[in-house]
Amino acid sequence: MNNNASDNFEYISQLLTALTTESRANRQETDKIELLLKRVSKQCAISYESLGSEVTDETLKNYNKQNKPSKISRLVNENYDLIYQIEQQRYIxxxxxxxxxxxxxxxxSIKNFIKEQKYVREQDLDNFVYENFESQIVILESSIQKLDEKSNTSSSNLSCIIRxxxxxxxxxxxxxxxxGTIEHKQLIKHLQELDENYGIKLVDDSTLESISTT
Structure with a gap:
């Protein structure tokens, strides 16, 4: 069953490529039709805008009745919607x-800085680094692997690590x-980038300002 699901997903992926190509071709045809309409309106001395004027309710009702989508058309449209959602999820x-x-x-980088400077007192440094950083990095790397395999991720795990x-x-x-050391400057840079790029504050503003002062 898993093999069939994989084959189906691969088939949908191929459909995405074909759909993109078809969409470009349809756009080109639409541009051609628009150009022809402009030529017709010019030859008939009718403004191009009037060709797109609002139709009567009766005309619209008859048109909708004659162009009511068939079951096949609805299925095709539903498949297009599904393909779009899959493509959007892949992007996300x-x-x-x-x-x-x-x-x-x-x-x-922050873990290495803390380890090099030996900030932790009255604790075993290796255990502290593993418990507070390396184990969390293992979880992050595992999340990345699961994301590649299953195309999803858990934001709750990431939030827990940040806390x-x-x-x-x-x-x-x-x-x-x-x-004034290189390590000190790199630490400040990483703390600021996490805040500015991802909205993650590992320290409050007053602490960051204090440790940024040389």
Missing amino acids: NSKVTLLIQNITEHFL QLQTTCREIDWSIIPR
């Missing part, structure tokens, strides 16, 4: 994947950070 999934990858890179990192950052004694 690609953006979510990129977002998770970018956030993971920022988390890795844990915010709690960790609140427990750090930022006053002992060496100022």
Whole structure:
């Protein structure tokens, strides 16, 4: 059954490509028809706008009656809607994947900075780093893999990781950070980019301003 589902999805993917090509061709034909209508209106001394004037209710009713979509037409339209939704979901999934990858890179940089500067006191550094950063990165990487396999993601997991990192950052004694080093500048950069690009605040504004002062 899974194989059939995979084959069906592949077939739909091929239909998407064909639909895109057909849409471009239809657009070109529409432009040609519009040009012909303009020529006809000019030859008949009728304004082009009048050709598109509002029709009477009776005319519209007769037209709708004669052009009532058949069952096949409705199914085709429903399939087109489904194809559009699938294409839209693929686009969203690609953006979510990129977002998770970018956030993971920022988390890795912050983790490495904290590890190099040895901010954690009275704890085993390796256990602290693993519990608060590496395990979360494993979850993120697992989410990326599942997203590629199943074309979906869980925003709740990402929110949980962000909250844990915010709690960790609140427990750090930022006053002992060496100022003016390359690592210090990179830390500030990552904190600011997470805030500006993704709206993720690992520290509050007053703390960020304090640790940004050289």
